[in-house]
Amino acid sequence: MSIVSSCQFLFFNLDFFVQYALLAMNMDRKNQILNSENDKNIALSDEQQTIQNITNQDYKYGFVTDIEMEEFPLGLNENIVRMISAKKNEPEFMTEWRLKAYRHWLKMKEPKWPKLHYPEVNFDDLYYYAAPKNENAPKSLDEVDPELIRTFDKLGVPLEERELLAGVAVDAIIDSVSVATTFKNKLNELGIIFCPMSEAIQDHPDLIKKYLGTVVPYTDNFYATLNSAVFSDGSFVYIPPGIRCPMELSSYFRINAAKTGQFERTLIIADKGSYVSYLEGCTAPMRDENQLHAAIVELIAMEDAEIKYSTVQNWYAGNKEGVGGIYNFVTKRGLCAGNHSKISWTQVETGSAVTWKYPSCILKGDYSVGEFYSVALTNNFQQADTGTKMIHQGRNTRSLIISKGISAGKSNNAYRGLVKVSSKAENARNYSQCDSLLIGDQCGAHTYPYMEIENPSAQVEHEATTSKVSEDQIFYLNQRGISTEDAVGMIVSGYAREVFQQLPMEFAVEAQALMSLSLEGSVG
Amino acid sequence: MTEVSTNFKDCIQDQIHSGDDTDFALSPELRSSSLAILNEGIFPTRKDEEWRYTPLKDILGRKFEFISNDKLNPDLLVEHKKVVPDAQHIVFINGEYSAEFSDDLTQQANAGLAIKLMTDLDPTDRQKAENIIQNSKLSDNSIFQHIALGLSQSGLFIDATNDTEIAKPLHLLFLSSTAGSTSFSNPVNIIHIGQNSSLKIVEQFVSAQDAQAVTIPADYIHLNKGSSLDFYKLGLESEGTDHISNTAVELSESAELNMHQYLLGSRLTRSNSEITFVEPGAQAKLCGIFLGNKSQHLDIRTYMDHAQPNCTSDQSFRGIMNDRSRGVFNGMVLVREHAQNTDAHQSNKNLLLSRDARIDTKPQLEIFADDVKCTHGATIGELDEDALFYLQSRGISKVDAALMLTHAFASEITQEIQIDSLREYVQHKIANRLRHIQTTNA
Incomplete structure (x- = not known):
């Protein structure tokens, strides 16, 4: 039973890829009927048809949970900021910090440099706080609103089963407030703190004071500053020295109430010699209005510590005409503060109408290591401008960037990455590889690497290629008896395999096994 | 012309209001839009993505004047002419054409190469020349292009007829000669190569020792069907020279461009080359070296616009930076929709030889067609x-x-x-x- 449900969980997250994959799911019946009609009218080639099938898919997980929501008035002003802070019972220093951020935000302008086109966001027409109206926090799963449980059921992630799923502790968040936290006791024994940000502000103000905003200061950029002013909740993780977190920590975000900007804030601190792997996965219900999401993730790795942060993002991307979908403007940054520390970002980005996201590493400690693995898939009218920044400051620092972009439909997919080696960063080493795959001739794939090198001992390499799913590859698979859509699926999952392999077991193992199996069995 | 201005912007403003229409290289109609931009006087800052790594503070602090041909040691030119001895030499001194030191412009007229002064064109030629400018839209539409278009009082219209191989290379020598006050030159050259013809051009920018100069040239080049151009640009100017150039090339069907740039001199050089494939099946090869020492700043920008299918482009640039010098490579490959079967490659390799040298490189790909082969690569190391x-x-x-x-x-x-x-x-x-x-x- 647990295996079945975990499979479901994976399928929804890796929706697109599973659709491509051979053993994944049957093609939508509707699409098949539609296409057989097409066949009669226009003689489409197999390949074009497959492309059409893929690009015509509807979002499978769009629905709105009918839970009573508590909302603040529309718009943003100092009062709203104070209300949010008061609502969360925050100590004075947090309220002040939020207000400082808000006042700074008023002076800022929305950035225009990304290669993105979207109607301007009216920040006065948004709700900045929404929470399920359930005032009494549930102490166990039994107390959780049954409607909420059903939401997870629909997504294929029954909460009660999650505890059983291979060691994943879930800090489930629906619309900005944590509803249930599992495995807390086990983590407590090791001294690991894993709790909602709002709780951490109450219970661990010292840690918050010391670390919040140190990697992403409240002045950082337009959306980060907005987040600092109004952030609703998020996860807080502290791993004490020398502790290897025994399970993958997992948080699960959702945007639910219509028109609610979601402002998550996550802070992960790995103290000396510790290790933690953190997963974040998300879907959002179908809505016609664009929803704003401006999250911040801050990671801090001390001496010899390692943080592995994985994301699977499958928010609503808008419909086939490009209407609706999430605006995803995220600031993610990790600081390798100590010597020999390591931060590794892995992301699978398949959702959102607009994505603007550059998970970065500041390699401050000597011998520190930064890694970035990314698969970004855009379809229909989706736009993604994503990549990473590797900022080498310490001596003998290393970074690796593997980025795989896949563009389909009329989408645009851009990699934008910075490798900076400052003058004191002796013997820095970077290797970047950015590949783009185009499916169909309506989409765009772009690569904008920036390399700023101020130290001669640096060795920096960047390579990028652009290709399409070649007719030869498909023909080869066809003549082995594999249908064209399965062939495209195989080629795509093979193309992105380097990144999938970086995903933690709990996220990827079944999907990976399925894809690898189907690929290797038939191509070899 | 008298020198009253205190900085670069003021000097530009002064120039707008000086001279008769007949003094200028281009017609009033064409100049008017450039003058409007000059009147606004907005210079790029480091917030402009295309100028991110090249600060203009120093150049904007300079004042300059147009200085007519002054006395010149002819030996200096003899040396430079030796670079391409068997060529038709045309010399510009401080931005002005020098008949005295140039070979006869009509030297290769019988061979099919017409060379005329921009200030001296008949209406047919002017139409032909100015069409080439009007057709090229630079993606980096900075004010510098308009300094050349709006204010230039010199330049050549080089027109190679159809079906001819022009044997003798053209050697264009641009020399700044003054020490002390800063000379300003902004020649505009328009090059038109007829069907199935071929031409070799060497552009050499040099200075007399210690010359102070600001050089803002622009070249507009059109290659007709089946034609070919070998274009070499040598930047060997003095440490007192700032050089900002724009080169726009349009390639028709099956045309072939070989463009070399060797940037070794000047204090600051920004060399922008924009290649557009306006018809299918053409090819362009761009390569170059930028070698900096002391506190030189050398910036190469390329923009390869694959607007048509079946075109091939290959770019290979190498930077060698020493002392406190800074090198910038900013290369774009744009493959537009329907430009299928594009084959585009770009590589930028850089050597840092000193602790204080710096390289900023930004090789970019923008791809809107799926049946293409595009790669770029960049390396930096010692x-x-x-x-x-x-x-x-x-x-x-x-x-x-x-x-x-x-x-x-x-x-x-x-x-x-x-x-x-x-x-x-x-x-x-x-x-x-x-x-x-x-x-x-x-």
Whole structure:
């Protein structure tokens, strides 16, 4: 039973890829009927048809949970900021910090440099706080609103089963407030703190004071500053020295109430010699209005510590005409503060109408290591401008960037990455590889690497290629008896395999096994 | 012209209001839009993505004047002319055409090469020339292009007729000669190459010792069906020179462009080359070296616009930075929708020879068509320790070994130069420059 449900969980997250994959799911019946009609009218080639099938898919997980929501008035002003802070019972220093951020935000302008086109966001027409109206926090799963449980059921992630799923502790968040936290006791024994940000502000103000905003200061950029002013909740993780977190920590975000900007804030601190792997996965219900999401993730790795942060993002991307979908403007940054520390970002980005996201590493400690693995898939009218920044400051620092972009439909997919080696960063080493795959001739794939090198001992390499799913590859698979859509699926999952392999077991193992199996069995 | 202005912007404003229409290279109609932009006077800042790495603070603090041909030591020109001895030499001094030192413009007229002064065009030629400018839309539409278009009082219209191979290369020498006050030159050259014709052009920017100058030239080039152009640009100006150039090239069906740039001189150089494939099946090859020492700032920008299918482009640029110099490479490959079967490659390799040198490189791809082969690559590093050790183990001193390796690094580009004397000259210049670098480092 647990295996079945975990499979479901994976399928929804890796929706697109599973659709491509051979053993994944049957093609939508509707699409098949539609296409057989097409066949009669226009003689489409197999390949074009497959492309059409893929690009015509509807979002499978769009629905709105009918839970009573508590909302603040529309718009943003100092009062709203104070209300949010008061609502969360925050100590004075947090309220002040939020207000400082808000006042700074008023002076800022929305950035225009990304290669993105979207109607301007009216920040006065948004709700900045929404929470399920359930005032009494549930102490166990039994107390959780049954409607909420059903939401997870629909997504294929029954909460009660999650505890059983291979060691994943879930800090489930629906619309900005944590509803249930599992495995807390086990983590407590090791001294690991894993709790909602709002709780951490109450219970661990010292840690918050010391670390919040140190990697992403409240002045950082337009959306980060907005987040600092109004952030609703998020996860807080502290791993004490020398502790290897025994399970993958997992948080699960959702945007639910219509028109609610979601402002998550996550802070992960790995103290000396510790290790933690953190997963974040998300879907959002179908809505016609664009929803704003401006999250911040801050990671801090001390001496010899390692943080592995994985994301699977499958928010609503808008419909086939490009209407609706999430605006995803995220600031993610990790600081390798100590010597020999390591931060590794892995992301699978398949959702959102607009994505603007550059998970970065500041390699401050000597011998520190930064890694970035990314698969970004855009379809229909989706736009993604994503990549990473590797900022080498310490001596003998290393970074690796593997980025795989896949563009389909009329989408645009851009990699934008910075490798900076400052003058004191002796013997820095970077290797970047950015590949783009185009499916169909309506989409765009772009690569904008920036390399700023101020130290001669640096060795920096960047390579990028652009290709399409070649007719030869498909023909080869066809003549082995594999249908064209399965062939495209195989080629795509093979193309992105380097990144999938970086995903933690709990996220990827079944999907990976399925894809690898189907690929290797038939191509070899 | 009198010098009253205190900075660059003011000097530009003064120029707008001086001179009659007949003094200028281009017609009033064409100049008007450029003048409007000059009147606004907005210069790019480092917030402009295309100027992110090239600060203009120093150049904007300069004042300049147009200085007419002054007395010049003819020996200086003899030396420079030797770079391409068997060529038709045309000399500009401080931005002005010098009949005295140039070969006869009609020297190759019988062979099919018409060369006229921009200020001296008949209406048919003017139409032809100005059409070429009007058709090229630079993606980096900075004010500098308009300084050349709106204010230029000199330049050439070079028109090669159909079906001819022009045997003698054209050697265009741009020389700044003044010490003391800063001279300003902004020639506009328009080059039109007829169907199935071929031409070789060498543009050489030089200075008399210690010359102070601001050079803002612009070239607009149109290659007709089946034609070919070998275009070499040598930047060898003095340390007192700032150089900002724009080159726009349009390639028609099956046309072929070979463009070389060797930027060794000046204090600040920004060289922007924009290539547009306006018809299918053409090919362009761009390569170059930028070699900086002291506090030189050398910025190469390329923009390869694959607007049509079946075109091939290949770019290979190498940077060698020493002392406190800064190198910038900003290369764009744009493959537009429907430009299928595009084959585009770009590579930028850089050597940092000193602790304080810096490289910023930004190789970019923008792809809107799916059946294409596009790659780009960039590397930055110092000389390979193993290779250095190998040479040292053969009894070669470390300095010599480093020199050999750096020279080899540059030779991969220079060996592509098709004119023998020019190749030797460039290699010699680079070797000289490197030797200087090695001795100062040793």
